[in-house]
Amino acid sequence: MSKRQLAMVMDLNKCIGCQTCTVACKTQWTNRNGREYMYWNNVETYPGTGYPKNWMELGGGFDAAGDLQPGVIPNLEADYGVPWDYNYESIMTESADHSTFKPHVSPTWGPNWDEDQGAGAFPQDNYFFYLPRICNHCTNPGCLSACPRDAIFKREQDGVVLVDLDRCQGYRYCIAGCPYKKIYFNPKISKSEKCILCFPRIEQGLPPACAQQCVGRIRFVGFLDDEESQVYKLVHQYKVAIGLRPDYGTQPNVYYVPPTESPAKFDAEGKIIEGSTRLPIEELEKLFGPEVHHAIKTLKAEMKKRKETGVSELMDILIAYQHADMFRLDNNYYQEVAKEQKRTPLAPVDTRYLAGKFTKAGGHH
Amino acid sequence: MKKLLNSLLSLGVVASAALAANPAITAVKVSDNLDTIKADSALWSKAKFETVILYPQTSIEFNDKKANALVANSKGKKAQVAALHDGKNIAVMVKWADKTKDVEQCMTSDVYTDGFAVQFAGATAKPQPLPYIGMGSAGRPVVVHLQKATAKVYEPNGNKDVSTQINRQQTGVFGKELADFDAKVASLAKTDYEKVFVAEGFRSTTEIKDNSVKSNGAMVHGPAGWSGTLSRPLKDEYVNLKGTVPVAIAVWDGSSMGRNGLKNLSSWVAINLEGQTANAAMVAELTTDTKGDAAKGKEAAATNGCTGCHQMSAADAQSLLGPSLKNVGGYATAAYLRESILKPSAVVVPGYNRNAHANTPWYNIEKGKRISTMTDFSFLDKATVDDIVAYLKTLKSEVE
Numbered sequence: 126m127s128k129r130q131l132a133m134v135m136d137l138n139k140c141i142g143c144q145t146c147t148v149a150c151k152t153q154w155t156n157r158n159g160r161e162y163m164y165w166n167n168v169e170t171y172p173g174t175g176y177p178k179n180w181m182e183l184g185g186g187f188d189a190a191g192d193l194q195p196g197v198i199p200n201l202e203a204d205y206g207v208p209w210d211y212n213y214e215s216i217m218t219e220s221a222d223h224s225t226f227k228p229h230v231s232p233t234w235g236p237n238w239d240e241d242q243g244a245g246a247f248p249q250d251n252y253f254f255y256l257p258r259i260c261n262h263c264t265n266p267g268c269l270s271a272c273p274r275d276a277i278f279k280r281e282q283d284g285v286v287l288v289d290l291d292r293c294q295g296y297r298y299c300i301a302g303c304p305y306k307k308i309y310f311n312p313k314i315s316k317s318e319k320c321i322l323c324f325p326r327i328e329q330g331l332p333p334a335c336a337q338q339c340v341g342r343i344r345f346v347g348f349l350d351d352e353e354s355q356v357y358k359l360v361h362q363y364k365v366a367i368g369l370r371p372d373y374g375t376q377p378n379v380y381y382v383p384p385t386e387s388p389a390k391f392d393a394e395g396k397i398i399e400g401s402t403r404l405p406i407e408e409l410e411k412l413f414g415p416e417v418h419h420a421i422k423t424l425k426a427e428m429k430k431r432k433e434t435g436v437s438e439l440m441d442i443l444i445a446y447q448h449a450d451m452f453r454l455d456n457n458y459y460q461e462v463a464k465e466q467k468r469t470p471l472a473p474v475d476t477r478y479l480a481g482k483f484t485k486a487g488g489h490h
Numbered sequence: 491m492k493k494l495l496n497s498l499l500s501l502g503v504v505a506s507a508a509l510a511a512n513p514a515i516t517a518v519k520v521s522d523n524l525d526t527i528k529a530d531s532a533l534w535s536k537a538k539f540e541t542v543i544l545y546p547q548t549s550i551e552f553n554d555k556k557a558n559a560l561v562a563n564s565k566g567k568k569a570q571v572a573a574l575h576d577g578k579n580i581a582v583m584v585k586w587a588d589k590t591k592d593v594e595q596c597m598t599s600d601v602y603t604d605g606f607a608v609q610f611a612g613a614t615a616k617p618q619p620l621p622y623i624g625m626g627s628a629g630r631p632v633v634v635h636l637q638k639a640t641a642k643v644y645e646p647n648g649n650k651d652v653s654t655q656i657n658r659q660q661t662g663v664f665g666k667e668l669a670d671f672d673a674k675v676a677s678l679a680k681t682d683y684e685k686v687f688v689a690e691g692f693r694s695t696t697e698i699k700d701n702s703v704k705s706n707g708a709m710v711h712g713p714a715g716w717s718g719t720l721s722r723p724l725k726d727e728y729v730n731l732k733g734t735v736p737v738a739i740a741v742w743d744g745s746s747m748g749r750n751g752l753k754n755l756s757s758w759v760a761i762n763l764e765g766q767t768a769n770a771a772m773v774a775e776l777t778t779d780t781k782g783d784a785a786k787g788k789e790a791a792a793t794n795g796c797t798g799c800h801q802m803s804a805a806d807a808q809s810l811l812g813p814s815l816k817n818v819g820g821y822a823t824a825a826y827l828r829e830s831i832l833k834p835s836a837v838v839v840p841g842y843n844r845n846a847h848a849n850t851p852w853y854n855i856e857k858g859k860r861i862s863t864m865t866d867f868s869f870l871d872k873a874t875v876d877d878i879v880a881y882l883k884t885l886k887s888e889v890e
Contacts (some may be wrong), residue, residue, distance in 0.1 A: 158655040159644065162599075184555055192810065193846035195555040201599040214664050239549075270846040271553050273693055273750055291697070296750040297600070301554045310599045313644045315683075 126264055127284035129458075131322065131338065134345040134366040135234045135257055135360045136382040136443055142168050142255035146335035146344070150259075151286075153323070153334045159313025161208040162201055165320035166335045171256040172244040172408065175250065176236040177204040177306050186304030187266045187332050187374030193270050196301035198310070202284070205309075206235030238359050245403065248396035258344070259335060260307040260320035261377030262286045268319070276317075282462045283348070284378060285322045291357045293317055295371025304373040330450040330473030342445035347453040349378070351482040354453040355442045356380075363427075363439050367413040382443065383409050385424045420443040448477065455481020511758045511777050512542045517580060517735070517874060519572035519764040522581040525878040529719045536585055537572035544569050544586070544754035545820025545886050549624065549813040550842050556600075557747035564746070567754045567755075569739060576680075577723065580731060580763070582608050583719035584739050587890070588715040592744025593639040594683075602744040603683075605638035606709065606718040609738040610729050612688075618775065619836070620736055620758050623753075624856045625689040625802035627837040628860075633688055633728045634695070635720050638709035638742070640683035643677075651678055682707075688728060688848055691839035692751070702727055716741075724763075734769035735761040736776065746786040757821045780824045780874075780880045787881025790874050802885060809851040812864065820886035827879045834864035 132325070151296030169175045177183075177199040184196030190365065199205055209228040216226060262279075266286050267276040276292035277299060279285070288299075288308070294298025295315035299308045310318040312343035323333035327346075331337065336344035359366040366380035387404035389397045409417045423439070431437035447450055456479035461469040473479055518536050527533060546564035570585040584606055594603035610622050612631035621632065626632035654675045661671050686703045689695040706721045718741075724731040741753040742748035760776040762768040790795065799812035808814055818827070829836050838853045838860035853860040867875075 157657045158661065159596075161657060185553070185651075191848045192850075193553055193556060195553045197555050198600045201597075205599065210659060210749065214668065217664070265845070270843045273552070273841075273842055274695060275693055275840075291699075294750070298553055298750075312594075312596045312598055315596065315643050316595070448636070 127279050128281050130264065130284035130349045130378055131262070131327070132347065132349050132356050132360065132378045132380060133259070133322075133333070134356050134380045134382065136341075136343040136345075136445075137254060137384040138254070138382060138386055138443075139341040139343040139445075140168065140255040140257055141341050144168055144237075145338050145340050145342055146257055149334040149338035150320075150324060154321075159311040160309070160318060163309040163311075163318065164236055165307070165309075165450075166257065166259045168255050168257040169237065170240050170243060170253050172253065172413070173239045173242060175256075176258075178234065179204075180306040181299075181304075181370070183306055184304070185271075185302045185306070185373070186370075187265070187267065187270075189374075191374065193267060194300055194304075196267075196304070198297050198300045199306060206238070207232070209235075234267070248391055248395070249393075250403055251330050252387055254384045254387075254404065256369075256371070257335075258305065258307065259333075259379060259380045260286065260322070261305055261375065262320075263378060264376035265374065267304055267373070267375050268299035268308045268317075270347060271298040272296075273298060274476040281325070282459070283322075283324070283327075285324050286319070287321060288317050288319060290314075290316050290318075299388075304370065304375060307378075310404055322376070326452070327454050328463075329471050330454055330456050330475045330477075330479050332448075332454065332478055336452065342448070342451065345442075345445075345451045348455055348482060351453055351455065353480075353482070355451055356453075360437075361421055364416070365423050365439065367416050367420055369412060371416070372416040381413065382424070383413055383420055385421050385428075452478040454478045455479045455484045457484035458482070506659050512757060513540045513780055514734075514760040514762055514768075514773050514777050515540045515542075515571055515573050517575040517763045520574050520576055523575045524574055524581040524721045525704065525723070526706055527581045527721050528708055528718045529572070529583065529717065533574060534572070535582075537574055537583060539570040539572040539583075539585070540739060542569050542571045542756045542759055543567070543737060543808050543820065543889055544756050545625070545817045546737060547740075547751050547753050547755055547821070548817045549815075550751065551808050551814070552751060553846070554747065554752075557752055559620065560746070561752055564754070565887050567741065568639060568889060569741065570757065571739060573735075575724065575763050577765075578724060579721050580724050580735065581719065582723050582737065582739075582761075583714075584718045586718075586741050586743070588711075588741075588743060590743075590745040591639070591711045593641055594744065595641045597706050600747075602749050603638050603640050604709070604711075604716060604744045604748075604749045605636065605683075605742040605744070606716070607636045607740045608720050608862060609634045609740070610722075610731065611736050612728060618771075619829055620809070620823060620825065620827065622691065622837045622839060623738055623755065623757060623821050623823070624839060625687075625692040625695055627691045627839055629690065630837075631688055631690045631728070633686065633698075633703065634724060635705050635707055636685045636687065637681075637718055637720065638683040639709050639711075639777070640681075641745070642676075642679035643679055643683055644679045674713040675794055680704060689836075691841070693840040693842070696716060699727075703764050704718075720852075731763070733763060733766050734772045735763060736772065737761055739880070758823055775823065780876070780883045782876035782878075782880030784877070784880040784884050786874075787877035788881065790878050791881055794870070794878075795865075796878075799864070810847045811852050813852075815882060817886050819883040822882070824879050824883060827882050830864075831870070831875055832866070832868045834862035834866055835860065838862045 155163045163208040167176045245251035293316040345355045347356035368377035389399040427437045428438040460470040544567045574581045592604045621630035684707045686698045687695045736758040740753045760773045801814040
């Protein structure tokens with residue numbers, strides 16, 4: 126366990142599946158150098174196969190006794206999908222006979238292959254929601270436990286889980302050990318790589334690219350011990366944000382506000398069945414454990430309270446008025462850590478998100 | 491084989507053919523410089539090959555479901571090993587059968603490659619105790635030369651070649667300029683996956699990247715399998731090899747997802763440098779069968795509770811506490827086994843991440859030292875220890 130833990134909360138009621146986070150992450154980190162197939166951030170349709178394919182069935186994580194479970198390493202073509210590209214060059218230069226727009230490999234699978242399919246029968250009771258996923262920067266990471274080389278570490282200062290590429294020898298036990306399959310093998314350099322929670326951005330006062338670019342403002346970032354942070358309030362005060370698959374035993378530090386709103390079902394005549402909801406609570410319980418009941422109860426109660434009285438701190442937080450309130454990156458703290466580690470503290474590139482437990486100065490809005 | 495072994499044990503007979511220790515190898519002295527020798531060199535015709543058995547590493551089980559299924563019934567492999575020396579360098583050739591040529595093309599996520607490694611002891615003065623076979627042990631370092639059959643590996647980060655890290659589609663160039671970009675990227679690839687490590691116990695392995703070790707490794711695949719060659723100086727800042735050189739050999743099979751501990755390895759093998767005075771004690775230690783009554787040892791192992799924490803054969807459950815001993819007779823020396831019985835904390839490798847099985851710690855850290863949770867058996871009389879060691883030396887798989 127690290128000294129402090131930086132965490133993210135994602136509000137699933139507000140995710141519209143636009144993939145802006147995915148693209149923000151990809152252009153920042155994974156569009157090059159053997160990382161092309163990787164999605165450190167992806168948004169999948171739930172229920173669905175997810176990314177990589179059927180990741181929830183590939184093992185890893187810990188059992189109730191605390192023992193690491195064996196897992197399976199996904200195949201690039203069959204489970205992740207080859208990042209196919211098109212013949213941009215030849216289409217511009219070759220004769221008209223050959224100028225067909227075609228992929229360089231025949232695509233057989235890829236992320237979001239089953240986007241928006243969901244489950245249930247249209248139009249009676251079909252349903253789905255979007256599940257954005259990054260590395261959970263777990264308190265008890267399966268990847269770290271699986272590594273026989275000590276090549277994975279959890280940063281003491283903020284709990285970010287990183288791969289030491291100098292030590293990594295590409296054995297890939299980490300991929301088997303991560304129950305979320307959020308650590309990837311880079312075949313070009315023969316080492317494992319993963320989401321780094323944009324720590325180089327965070328240390329300079331910028332939220333992770335996925336969070337800052339999110340058009341629905343569903344992502345909150347802050348330290349779990351910072352009682353002023355909205356992350357703290359959502360996770361610890363209101364307890365409406367819960368880790369994904371807590372039964373995996375890794376203690377994830379990305380938290381989700383479960384989806385509470387779904388349309389009512391239709392009967393055989395196409396009429397609304399009053400009081401029904403399409404989203405089975407069993408599915409949410411599978412994803413978020415029994416805590417989800419309490420979270421949904423609180424969310425519903427606060428929504429009602431807001432409707433009736435116009436006042437609810439929780440609803441105000443979830444409306445996400447200001448990025449400056451959503452991101453508390455505690456820049457003074459990072460500056461001090463840098464000094465302790467005899468590194469040169471980096472000047473912040475943005476002054477809006479600097480506040481935190483050890484940083485009084487908030488930025489302008 | 492297992493039945494046969496049991497019946498032999500019940501007679502109290504040590505089957506010499508099946509259980510014989512690896513023979514000593516003579517490193518033939520040659521006058522040619524060996525620092526760039528390859529597998530096709532005519533010098534190898536002078537070499538004297540000996541059979542060394544490489545046993546599947548089963549001390550710990552890894553968490554790769556598919557790989558574990560593939561290696562579940564792994565057998566010992568026969569390797570032909572020979573050595574040459576020129577007074578300044580030692581060259582080792584390892585030949586082993588492998589029907590599939592698995593060369594990693596660096597294109598996918600779950601493909602593994604064939605490879606081999608030669609391990610040298612960091613301090614060779616005494617035959618007892620040699621470093622622990624699995625990457626050495628605290629205070630007893632080893633140097634490991636690794637050669638893998640890998641097509642192309644890119645490590646541009648190490649060279650700060652940031653401009654070539656982008657995808658070719660993002661270069662914004664076409665035609666000849668793009669072809670030039672591709673050529674530049676290709677030129678940055680390493681086509682020889684050859685690494686040298688220093689280690690004081692499995693998991694402490696650290697790559698030597700400052701070019702302070704010379705290593706000349708290569709692998710050639712033919713109809714009979716692989717021939718791997720390695721030459722290195724007899725003396726550098728990590729090793730000082732003279733007289734009798736203990737080495738250990740490991741091979742990996744890509745088709746059974748071999749990598750890291752999923753390999754076959756030998757016990758320490760003695761290589762005598764021709765023209766130098768052999769270390770008779772070390773040669774005796776590594777080539778002589780253990781004295782002791784294996785059948786009595788089996789009984790003693792049971793009555794002293796060894797089987798409570800250690801898997802002795804495939805039929806027993808794999809324990810999370812003690813390492814599996816089902817192939818320990820194939821790769822551990824008698825001296826190591828004796829030491830581990832009498833002083834369990836003498837060698838406690840950092841090993842598998844303890845967090846993976848947090849509730850069954852096989853060591854505790856006291857005053858910065860790893861203290862084994864195994865009982866100290868120094869109260870046993872010498873004959874019983876000899877018997878147990880003789881029994882443990884019989885624990886190994888069949889040979890292919």
